[in-house]
Amino acid sequence: MVRNIVVLGGNSHPALVDSVCNMLGLPACNRILTKFSSGESRCEIQDSVRGKDVYIIQTGFGGNGSKLNDHFMDLCIMISACKTGSARRVTAVLPLFPYSRQPDLPYKKSGAPLFKAGSESGRKDYTFDSVPATPAPGVPRTAGLINGTDITNRLAKTVLTNGVNGANGVGSMSPVKQTNGESYFGGNGVASPVQSTTIGSYTTHDYQNVSHIGAFQAKPGYKQWVAQAGTLVANLLTCAGADHVITMDLHDPQVQGFFDVPVDNLYGRPLLKRYIQTHIPNYKDAVIISPDAGGAKRATAIADSMGVDFALIHKERRPTKITDRQNASMMLVGNVADRVCILIDDLVDTGNTITRAAKLLKKEGATTIYALLTHGVFSGDAINRIKASAIDKIVVTNSVPQDEHKALLGSKLDVLDISPIFAEAIRRVHHGESISVLFNQD
Amino acid sequence: MSAEMANEIKLISGRSHPELSDKIAKRLGIEVARTVSLNYSNQETSFTVGESVRDEDVFIVQSTTTGDVNEGLMELLIMISACRTASARRITAVIPNFPYARQDKKDKSRAPISARLVANMLQTAGANHIITVDLHASQIQGFFSVPVDNLYAEPSFLRYIRENFKTEDCVIVSPDAGGAKRATSIADHLNTAFALIHKERPRPNVVGRMVLVGNVEDKIAILVDDMADTCGTLVKAAAVLKENGAKSVLALVTHGILSGNAIETLNSSVLSALVVTNTVPLGDKVERCPKLRVIDISPTIAEAIRRTHNGESVSYLFTHAPV
Numbered sequence: 001m002v003r004n005i006v007v008l009g010g011n012s013h014p015a016l017v018d019s020v021c022n023m024l025g026l027p028a029c030n031r032i033l034t035k036f037s038s039g040e041s042r043c044e045i046q047d048s049v050r051g052k053d054v055y056i057i058q059t060g061f062g063g064n065g066s067k068l069n070d071h072f073m074d075l076c077i078m079i080s081a082c083k084t085g086s087a088r089r090v091t092a093v094l095p096l097f098p099y100s101r102q103p104d105l106p107y108k109k110s111g112a113p114l115f116k117a118g119s120e121s122g123r124k125d126y127t128f129d130s131v132p133a134t135p136a137p138g139v140p141r142t143a144g145l146i147n148g149t150d151i152t153n154r155l156a157k158t159v160l161t162n163g164v165n166g167a168n169g170v171g172s173m174s175p176v177k178q179t180n181g182e183s184y185f186g187g188n189g190v191a192s193p194v195q196s197t198t199i200g201s202y203t204t205h206d207y208q209n210v211s212h213i214g215a216f217q218a219k220p221g222y223k224q225w226v227a228q229a230g231t232l233v234a235n236l237l238t239c240a241g242a243d244h245v246i247t248m249d250l251h252d253p254q255v256q257g258f259f260d261v262p263v264d265n266l267y268g269r270p271l272l273k274r275y276i277q278t279h280i281p282n283y284k285d286a287v288i289i290s291p292d293a294g295g296a297k298r299a300t301a302i303a304d305s306m307g308v309d310f311a312l313i314h315k316e317r318r319p320t321k322i323t324d325r326q327n328a329s330m331m332l333v334g335n336v337a338d339r340v341c342i343l344i345d346d347l348v349d350t351g352n353t354i355t356r357a358a359k360l361l362k363k364e365g366a367t368t369i370y371a372l373l374t375h376g377v378f379s380g381d382a383i384n385r386i387k388a389s390a391i392d393k394i395v396v397t398n399s400v401p402q403d404e405h406k407a408l409l410g411s412k413l414d415v416l417d418i419s420p421i422f423a424e425a426i427r428r429v430h431h432g433e434s435i436s437v438l439f440n441q442d
Numbered sequence: 443m444s445a446e447m448a449n450e451i452k453l454i455s456g457r458s459h460p461e462l463s464d465k466i467a468k469r470l471g472i473e474v475a476r477t478v479s480l481n482y483s484n485q486e487t488s489f490t491v492g493e494s495v496r497d498e499d500v501f502i503v504q505s506t507t508t509g510d511v512n513e514g515l516m517e518l519l520i521m522i523s524a525c526r527t528a529s530a531r532r533i534t535a536v537i538p539n540f541p542y543a544r545q546d547k548k549d550k551s552r553a554p555i556s557a558r559l560v561a562n563m564l565q566t567a568g569a570n571h572i573i574t575v576d577l578h579a580s581q582i583q584g585f586f587s588v589p590v591d592n593l594y595a596e597p598s599f600l601r602y603i604r605e606n607f608k609t610e611d612c613v614i615v616s617p618d619a620g621g622a623k624r625a626t627s628i629a630d631h632l633n634t635a636f637a638l639i640h641k642e643r644p645r646p647n648v649v650g651r652m653v654l655v656g657n658v659e660d661k662i663a664i665l666v667d668d669m670a671d672t673c674g675t676l677v678k679a680a681a682v683l684k685e686n687g688a689k690s691v692l693a694l695v696t697h698g699i700l701s702g703n704a705i706e707t708l709n710s711s712v713l714s715a716l717v718v719t720n721t722v723p724l725g726d727k728v729e730r731c732p733k734l735r736v737i738d739i740s741p742t743i744a745e746a747i748r749r750t751h752n753g754e755s756v757s758y759l760f761t762h763a764p765v
Contacts, residue, residue, distance in 0.1 A: 037647060037702035038671050039511040040542055045552040062485035069487065073512040076563070081554035099486055216478045218492030224476075227489040227524030232567060236519065239566040240559060349484050380483030 005430050006049050006087070008078060010058030012071040013401050016095065016419055017057050023423035029054075033074055041070065043077045049087040055246075055426050056082070056090065060098025061377060061400035072098055072233070076240035083241035091244040091429065092237055093422060095399035096375045099229040101251035101347060234258035246425055248399055248418065249298075249346045249374040266425055267439055268346075268374035268397050271416045273302055275395055276342060279414070280370060286340040287311050287366075291357035299344040311336055313357050330360050337365035347375040348396065351382035355389035362390040375399050376413075383408045449498050449531050451751050454521060456504030458514040459723045462538065463503040465740035470748060479517050487513070489520045491528060499751050500530040501573075503743075505722055506541045508701045515541050515560065519567040526568030534571040534750060535564055536743060538721035539669075539697045543578035546585075561585035573746050575721050575739060576668045576696040591756050593746055595696040595719050596624070597763035598737050600631055602694070602717060603664065609634050611689075613661040617641070617679040625666045635661070639679050647672050647702075652682045659687035669697040670716060673704040677711040690714045697721050698734070705731045741765065 008029040009017030021028045030046040058075040062068030075092060082090045218224035230252070237245065238261055245259060248266040256263045276283050288308050290299035292315045303310040311334025341361045343354055348371070358369045369391050376396030378386075383405065386394060395414045396402065402415045421438060428435045454475045455463030467474045476492035502525070504518040518535060525533050545556035564572065565588060572590040577583065583590040603612065613635040616625035622638055629636040637656025663683040670676055670693065680691040691713055698718030700708075708716055708731050716731075718724070719739040728734050741764040749756050 036671075037509075038699045039507070039509040039701065040545070041512060041556070043554050043556075044550070049552065067513065068485035069516040070512045073515065076559060077554045077556050080556070080559045081552055084548060084555060085552035216490070216492065217476070219476055219494070222493050224490050224492040227491065227520055227527070229487070229489075229520050229523065232519060232523040235566045236563050239562045377484050379485070 006052045019419035054087040057093045060096045079240040092242040097247045099233045341366040343371040350380045358390040452498040454502045459505035466744045469744035495530045503536045522567040535569040558585040663688040663691045665693040670695040680713045
């Protein structure tokens, strides 16, 4: 029994909350956390938190009828409620940190960006930076370009040459908006399966509805970009009143630096390592693979500590040059012929990366393919893709609820329990003990 | 500096209420900026910016979608933060129906003051200015340290009443004590009688006993309130007014949230009409409920945006509704 700790659970992962509470030997804090019929979150904390050390467990996962943004707002509201309820310290425990990973731009199968930057034909004639013209006294804002060409003429041309997207030329943003309006917020079907068909040459799994993006066009000459919400999420948590954040295997360790409060980034690595040692026969002869260069550090850390060979898959998202063979976007560095392969990564979302990596490994002669990942989000058509893939066994932790995934994937999926790590981290943080032991335990 | 060089209004629309954004844009004679919001398959919201907002005066219009408030709020926060990182000169969040406005006080132990949280979040994201309509409690303005322009639907309501009824036949009724100020203000402007209903509320979204204070006999009773959610209050109040001899009862409400079974409740009620503004997207509710009338609030919001941009006073809009 630990005193003065209050463990408060969100709605995203009740099983993990129960498990952590069991290990700490205390009941979860009573609370009401539902929605008003208007859609606003309703939160009432029924046990006293005055002077207590409060830990709020909410993972960044939406699915099974619940929504990620709802969970995140719930978390902020709970933090704020505890703060106004005179809690001594509020720690947000986010096993999977939301918005920690966002691709720069959606991309096609070929690797080219999904959005078109203005018009292809127009760009030959004027340089990228010259639109709109740099304002100067006497130079109207949009009347012309530096080189004196009339921009309205150019724009008119742009409309015509963008034949692919037909009616959605310059200035017809509103129809796009209108079609967006209802369909996104309409039903509760956010968790509904994403269409697995590919529309044109787009990969649909990255977005819920690609037809809207297909119609979207940036202003000619402006390179559209996608907002990165990582910093915002960090600031919102601090602004709600979080004094401390505990998370696991951040996709970008830099996210830690977005916070002004202490962030403990736990590692799933020891768990994965133990799984390899206990469940994979002859693991000493296996090869550890990182499916992309960004995860190389993670994978080499495991490979080095076990003295196992390492290989890397290089993923090229952008086409090198239009003339090149564009499908050769994945490249294996290392040798896997007649070996057991262990793919290591931090997160499986749509499963695109690891299934393609597995395909490549099989082609290169791998015998058995294991995929070990900390966070198993399995969004979109990930489950079907993994079922059909060359992966023999996929292992994830329960940083997000896995019951549904387990039911669908059956024996192909193994789930590792992270609640001991989080329970121990909470205990240690509460008692002011070092938690670095958790980083390098074997 | 020549006029062409002044920074311009960039109107960015969230997904919650594109119709309103389009109306505002049309009124201002500009186009809605090219941006698109989407949800990734893992349900994270992504916001793509398709034109420059550098050094522009950015207005982001985002209402609340009934049943999906958090999704819209998160999208708004991401949009604000994106514009901030893109060097917008000023970011004004235009939030016709302020979310969580009813959770504005610690009414019991450990209750969250979510309205304050939302205020803090908007400022953290980078909002420099807020424009909203009929805040549930005007004290919410105090949660902000940036300017908040709280517009009123009242001038639009006054016009509606004058155009549709003989004012001497009307009596303005507040369905609860909290809204008395709002109702008396309208009654004073129209020079009509005023009545009040006292109610007890045992639990949220549940309505208790009601007592009428004032006389509504043989009059057209006009209920005035700031929001109609499940409509339980309005419908019960209408029944009370009917029992007390009102000729007919209608309701004028700023925010038609109309959640849950509101439409069915309305259809089977003694209310002859519910008049709302379009601060909240109504979807197919107008078709499903023949009693629902909609007043367009976009001229007021558009004018507020124009005046804010040009640095003119907004107080004219507190008493006048642009046509």
